[in-house]
Amino acid sequence: MGKLLEWARSASPWILHLNCGSCNGCDIETLDSLMPRYDLERFGVLKKDTPRHADVLVCTGPVTRQMEPRLERIYEQMPEPKLVVAAGSCAASGGVFQDCYSCHDGVDEVIPVDMYVPGCPISPEALIDGLVRLLEESGEGGKASRLRERSEGIFEDSDAPAGVIDDEHVADT
């Protein structure tokens, strides 16, 4: 079952884009990567509007306090196995908004992140590169075994509760 999921996901990863307090720069560039010039859709990447259909969550922005519970909820609603991309400097580290009273310093303070794409804002090329690497690494030969273990957790090993994040593997990715 894990192999099937992996095949489906790397052939056509569906992304959900969530603005967690970003300035719009990264959001527009994320959308731009799906537009005619860069055309991520030709690789089967589709932008979905609901978390329940998405494989990859692309988060932008430093995560404002008001968006924090929403981000957690959307992450919970996504089906396993799920991957998270922190797109942009803000999402990775807080960027210029570090130490603002209403912000976290990046997405990884709220939910676990699998891939950081730097840039202020990210260029569409950087996002495409990030997505490709993420899918490679989460694949069979990759070093991020967390994902596979999670999907096994759901379908084979009932002892391991799904969705529990193993710190050791988070550090790996």
Next chain:
Amino acid sequence: MAEETTIPIGPQHPSLKEPANFELTVEGEQITGAELSISYNHRGIEQAVRSKSYLENIYLLERICGICSHSHTTAFVRGVEQLLGLSVPDRARYVRTLVAELERLHSHLLWLGVAGHEIGFDTLWQYAWRDREAVMDSLEELTGNRVHYSINTIGGVREDIDTETIDAIRDRMAELSDRIDFYLETVPAERTVQLRCEDVGVVSKQRAQELCAVGPTARASGVQGDVRKDEPYAAYDEVDFEVITAEDGDLLARLQVRIEELAESVAIIEQVLADLPEGELKASQKPPQALLAGIESGDVLSRYEAPRGELTHFIRSDGSDTPERVHVRVPTLANWPTVVEALKGSYIADTPIVVAGIDPCISCTSRIGVAVAEDEATLADATDSGVVGVDESGTDDDPGGYTLDDLREYGIEWYEGGDTR
């Protein structure tokens, strides 16, 4: 008679890419009332500004918005230049105008695409965003970045423009000009667009004035107003352009106004490139830190015509190396009341395009966070601290809402001035 229902939409929802929450009261298919909560993107920039130097603030304020970033930096540096008494060299003024108009082009094309998407006309979306890449390329060549150009610095601009770039931008503008003519001819005449936009989201001229709408939203309702003409900055007093207005105030009129503004922007860019004066890029050869060391205390209000309308930056300096206060009033904030106005009476299905009609920018708007206390206890807490109806996004120094004393004063003023209303 249908029952009244409340429908919450957002903050994560398919139509807009930014978090915003709308609570629509509907009777059957018709919207009878709308409440907005739009401060999900509140990051506390105005507070952060006070702990950073003027130079650092250029880059912080630029990141208020990733679409109109040049607007924010220009408004800010103009204010600081006024405080310092600097006069910006001609070439720098022209480069600022050039970047500003390129930004307007990219913003309006982006909106045209989004508007197409909201009415289910995705072909227009893809067309507009493909053409937008020509503008993005020009900006990247000119400034080094596709978004957040950081071209402005105190007293001038950071980068010069060479003849190769000028030629490249000219070629692209010629192509874009043809595309704009194509949009102008086809989009308002397209049946899909007419069906979804004609007589939808109407704001009359009188209501637009009463609600203090700005920018293309106001101009589509027939309100003349453009800071570029009213109080020219950069090189706008030396270029020739028209302020585009329309009479109908519906979404079709806004579409028309924005597409025609695209053509005006291309014309301005061509004039700027033709008349680009030679000379210095900065007002002074001294490093900006040295200039800023001599800043006087004082207040300044800087106005700017951003792609979405009038943007104002209020800057108060206390003579130290950090500003005492910077307050930003963005065009989208001024335009939200027209959305509520336009939503009432329209159909649920029209919500996305009516909201998108003002070209909303939530990250710009999220300057304040006002929430109504849910119960007595919360209200009592708020009253104790002297602040009513303000959520955590306010601060001690700047509560962002009314204090009790303010409310009392406001009440007295209201009742005493009753005969004039």
